[in-house]
Amino acid sequence: MSLRTTLNFLLYEWLDVNQLQQRARFADHSQETFDAVLDTCERIAREKYAPFNRLVDIEEPRFDGEKVILPQATHDAQKAYAESGMLSAAQDYEIGGMQLPYTVEAAANTFFAMASVSMGSGLLTVGNANLLMAHGSELQKKVFALNEFSGRWSGTMCLSEPQAGSSLSDVMTRATPDGAAYQQDPLGMRYRLKGNKMWISAGEHELTENIIHLVLAKIPGADGKLIPGVKGISLFIVPKKMVNTEGQLTGVRNDVASAGLNHKCGWRGTTNTLLNFGEGKFRVSTDNSDSDGSGAVAYLVGEPGRGLGYMFHMMNEARIGVGLAATMLGMAGYEASLEYAKNRPQGRPVAGGTQKVVKDAAQSQVRIIEHADIKRMLLAQKSYCEGALALELYCAKLVDEQHTGSAESADEARLLLEVLTPIAKSWPSEWCLEANSLAIQIHGGYGYTRDFPVEQYWRDNRLNMIHEGTHGIQGMDLLGRKVLMEEGRGVKLLAARMLATAQKAQASPDLVNDAKALTAALQKVTQATQMAWSTGQPQEALANAVPYLQAFGHLVLAWIWLDVSASCRGEANPKQTGRQAAAQYFYRYELPKIDAWLNVVGNRDMTCANLSEEAF
Incomplete structure (x- = not known):
């Protein structure tokens, strides 16, 4: 299909x-x-x-x-x-x-x-421009965002540093007021920025006239020291090339320089760089007598100290984008392995009685798609990838609802997105990666050669479990923040939608058992959530945040599949039969996995958390 x-x-x-x-x-x-x-x-x-x-x-x-x-x-x-x-x-x-x-x-x-x-x-460029449209000044929108939307310029997000990946409170990049130009530059309060940023996708290239970096940095306090924690983080626009208020290049290169490229397992077509800000390679002169001109010129976005909050506007958008990328890599592998399975002859039909399996060598070979285990692997891929695609598009429609719906529906969409974003990012990046692994398996030995594309799909997809927040980060965000926010109203809204789907599915006799399974799974996740927090100790509750994330994700995908399956009843064609089979596979083979995950969550098992490093 x-x-x-x-x-x-x-x-x-x-x-x-x-x-x-x-x-x-x-x-x-x-x-x-x-x-x-x-x-x-x-x-x-x-x-x-x-x-x-x-x-x-x-x-x-x-x-x-x-x-x-x-x-x-x-x-x-x-x-x-x-x-x-x-x-x-x-x-x-x-x-x-x-x-x-x-x-x-x-x-x-x-x-x-x-x-x-x-x-x-254009994922990062669009996210960069959208952030500026939400939090930038009118001139910043006009000069920077509009030139990104046109494709004339591109954009990045610069968060991580060599010593600080997910721990953004530990960033060391600093920004100091640029002398007399500090409050006089119409493009924004002007700072001089110094530091290093790591893992910057599309951080250096010649694809566009200019690159607009959005950089997290700290403004030193009166004592010259950086404020500890995330409250001291501000957000800055740092253009690769200096521009004027009309969006024209001035011919001056800003002090932003690539220290070289990171060579990755996958995503090799996109540059990934270590960027040095303000190290003096491209010194930007100044007419201010009270500034020595050192450091990259940077323009403050919004208010000081609110940078991380602004950046989450881009990060959350990027997380859905990462989930969609993971989904489509899984889908590419699925279609490649399906085509291969239809054409690869291997093995013969199985015959014989209860005590002996016989293969008749005189019979012609069959195509491998006729083998039950190949069908299992294909159906698993289909259930992962089409289910993930449905989830990503559902989240996309929530974005539309948040921006154009009534006040009540927009608020509900906002809360549902808060809860679903960790799943929309993490679930496809784990299970569509598994789909890529199954695609390699179907190809056999050919699967890990460059004669076939599936090994590249796996390599490209392996990054998605890491960037824009690892599984550990997403799990703690879900269990430590999202299920608790606003007294749990987001998860209550999600539960209500799940129960509504289960009730709708009851109208189809062949979906009654799946509807009951979804309701039971929802009850198990709800109970495990309560048990995880029953002692009120974050260390105990979050010790198994990733198994919780996995169970919650499977619950969400089971809901999505039941809703999709219920909507294509009564249409007797192979395409819908395939969707119904994928939904059935998910309920028979995948949903039961949540019991093992939730067991350690509900019991607040500390096997991993309490083990000393010497034991390893």
Whole structure:
């Protein structure tokens, strides 16, 4: 089944995105305009991305000491993507956008992620610009965000440092007022920034005229010392090249320099850099007598000390993007292994009685898709990937609801997104990676050779469990914050939607048992949540945050699959039969796994937490 067929079902039949056209913001749209966007993106992905996926994996970016060199195919793909208008697809007409629902935008971007996630599209640039639209000054929006939406400039997010990955409270990059220019620069309070940032995707390249870095840094206190913890973190715009208030390049290079490239297991088509800020390689002169001109010029975004809160606007958007990328890599592996299984002859039919299995060597070989275990692995991939795609699009529609729904529905969408974001990021990055592993297994020995694409899909996908927050971070966010926030109102809203789906499914006799299984699983997760916090000790509650995350994720996917399955009843065609089989597989093979995960959560098992390092 093609991706387009799956998207059409999820968008138009399951999520009914055409209803969004009744809202003022989307009133100019129709299914025809939605389809036109999907058609354009599918074509660009097919022509500019897919044929070069292996090329960008083999021809990694090269740094010659001054600039990064990328294959011409990457330049061509970036240009085609920018010209498609997808960078500003959800923006207002007034600034060149299409006012497209985010649900449709997310669906359209799946084509690029599936064709070549390694080449990249516009995830960080769009997230960077969206953050500035939400928290930047009017001039910062005009100069920086609008030039990113047009594709003229690109953007990054600079959080981690060599000594501080997920522990952002330990960042050491500092920003000090730039003398007399501090409050006089119309682009924002002007600082000089010094420090190092690590793992910066697209941190250095020649794909666009300029790169706009959003950098977390600390402003020293009156004593010259950095404020400990996250409260001292502020957010700054640091352009690679200096610009004026009209968005024109001044010809001056800012003091931002790449110290070299990180060479990764996957995502090799995208540059990943260590960036040095303010080390003097590109000294920016100043007319201020009270400034020595050292350090990268940086413009404060919003208020001092609120940088991490602002950055979460981009991080949460990126987390859904990571989940979608993981999903589509899994989907690419699924389609490749399905095609291989249909054409690879291996083995013969099994015969014999209860005591002996016999294979008749005189019979012709069968294609491996006829073997039960191959079908198991294919069905597992289908249940992981199509289920994850449905989840990501459901979250995308919640974004539309949050921005255009009634006050009550918008608030509910906000809370549901808070709870679901850790799942939307972590679940596909674990289980669609498992799908890639199964795709390799189906290929046998060929699976881990470069003659077939599935080994690259696995390598590309392995990063997704790490960036934008590891499983450990997502688990603590879910159990330590999201299920508790606003006295648990978010999880109560989610539970209500699950119970509504279970009630709807009761109308189909063949779904009654699954509806009961979902209700029982919800009760188990609810009870385990209460037991985890029953002593009020965070160390005990969070000791098994990742098993909790896994169980909660499986509960969410079981709900998604039941809702999808209930919506395609009465349609007797192979496509819907396949979806129903994937849902059935998930309930028979996957949902029972939550008992083992929840056992250690509910018992607050401290086997791992209390073990001394000497024991290892």
